[in-house]
Amino acid sequence: MQILQAPNADAARSALGAGVACPDPLDASGELELTILMPCLNEANTVGRCVQMARAFLAASDITGEVLVVDNGSSDGSAERATAAGARVVRAEIRGYGAALTEGIRQAQGRYVVMGDADDSYDFASLAPFVAQLRQGAQLVMGNRFRGGIAPGAMPLTHRYLGNPVLSFLGRVFFRISIGDFHCGLRGFDRRAIQQLALTTTGMEFASEMVAKAALARLRIAEVPASLRPDGRGRPPHLRTWRDGWRHLLFMLLYSPRWLFLIPGALLLLSGAAGFGLAATGPWHLGPVSFGIHSLLYMAAAVILGLQFIQLAFLTKWAGVVTGIVPSPPWLERVARRARVEFGLVLGLGLALAGLVWSARLVSAWGxxxxxxxxxxxxMRQAIPAVTLMVVGVQAIAGSLFAGALHFAFRSLARRPGHE
Structure with missing residues (x-):
């Protein structure tokens, strides 16, 4: 197949106006280069124009491709209008934005996929930058609406100045990627690379899952400007601001145990240990405030909770690795080789016994x-540290046994006949 430089959006619009047909959809190898994918739920007012614009782009760009519309249970004739406009229409039985896109990716025939909403809010004549980046080796190309331009009325103010900027900032911090618009619905990707990520969410958080897993799998990610205009659907959007925003945030937190558990746990542990050391050696006074055994009790709680959070961070990461959801980082492989279940059991047992012996000596002195x-x-200045050692020791034993159970359970599942 001859790869040509994609023209600008004006050429695609001219082709649309002239009614130019797409070239033969298959190249010499029998594979399409590009699938333009649109999830659709009751978009009868706009899906036809979106399909026509996408087909015109393919024709003007001389790209072998297809326009694939995934109907997600429309009742307004959207599927028929998409078919009449020249799209290949498939149906996703499971409802939800993510479910529709998952089915579309599964059925796409192109090496590359560019996905976008069928509500006419994105300009399918301006896909040349996405195709160019994909041809240059990018595996995920994100659109950036803040760089490409947001027309008046195209995005609610809460999304433009609060939701998207905040979630995008958190995404950059959590996953160490320089993406300015984490939730842009117009994006392109290498189909096989994205399929290997095993995306599972069915709702709007699918957008976050794709970027998060791509970052964790160290895919090559690029970003290009994308414009956004008011949609033409004439009805309320499917997106629910607070519900879907919370689901995006929760998903990012669950896929970043460093920020959900590790950093809060480390802060609790360090502050608790520092306060523990001060309060255990005697009452300390800071102005009218005195730090004694009551403060020692709260510092002990901070130490216990901090270690528990750190343990949860490792267990969450380990669960993601053994299930194949996230790749195994080098540091975890080194830890796994050296810190076996037995190591955690011995360490926990040692701490618990130390606390038990300390408590026994206190009882003996009392007797x-x-x-x-x-x-x-x-x-209490001695009893609190003794009890803390016992609790931390039991935590270490329980955590080690749970990590071992996870490992054996998923290893057994992977060995079942027919399991991939």
Whole structure:
């Protein structure tokens, strides 16, 4: 297949106006270069124009491709209008934005896929930058609406100045990628590379899952400007601002245990350990505030919770690795080779026994005094650290056993006949 430089959007619009047909959809190898994919749910007012614009782009660009519309249960004749406009229409039985796109990616015939909404908010005549980046080796090409231009009324103010900027900022921090618009619906990708990510979400958070997993899998990610205009559907959008925004945030947190568990846990542990050391050696005074055994109790709680959060961070990462959801980072492989389940059991048992012995000595000292009245301040200054050691030790034992159970469970599942 001859690869030509894609023309600008004006050429595609001219082709649309002239009614130019697409070239033969198959190249010499029998593979399409590009699938333009549109999820569709009751978009009868706009889907036909979107399909025509996409087909005109393919014709003007001399790209062997197809326009694929995934109907997600429309009841307004959207599928028929898409077919009449020249699209190949398939149906996704499971409802949801992510479910429709997953079915579309599965049925796409192009080496590359550019996906966009069928509500006429994106300009399908301006896909040349996406195709150019894909041809140059990018595996995911994100559109950036803030760089390409947002027409008045195209995006609610809460999305433009709060939701998208905040979630995009968190995405850049969590996944260490320089993407300015984390949730742009116009994006292109290498179909085989994205299929290997095993995307699973069925709702709007599919957009976040794709970017997060692509970053974790270290795919080559690029970004190009994309314009956004008011949609022409004439009805409320499917997106629900607060519900879908929360689901996007929750998904990013679950796929970034560093920020969900590790960093909060480390802060709790360090502050608790520092306060623990000060309060354990005697009451400290800061102006009118005194740090004694009551402060020691709260510092002990911070240490316990901090270690528990850190443990959850490792377990969450380990679960993602053994299930194949995320790639195994080099540091985790080194830790896994050296820190076996037995190591955690021995460490936890040692800490728990140390706390138990310490507690036994306190009981013995109490017995030597005839089990009489105790000085709460002096006793609790030793009892709290002893109990903390026992709790932390049991946590380490339980966490090690759980990590081992995860490993054996998923290894057994992978060995079942017919399991891929």
């Amino acid at each position: 030597a005094g005839g089990f009489g009245a105790l000085d709460p301040t002096e006793v």
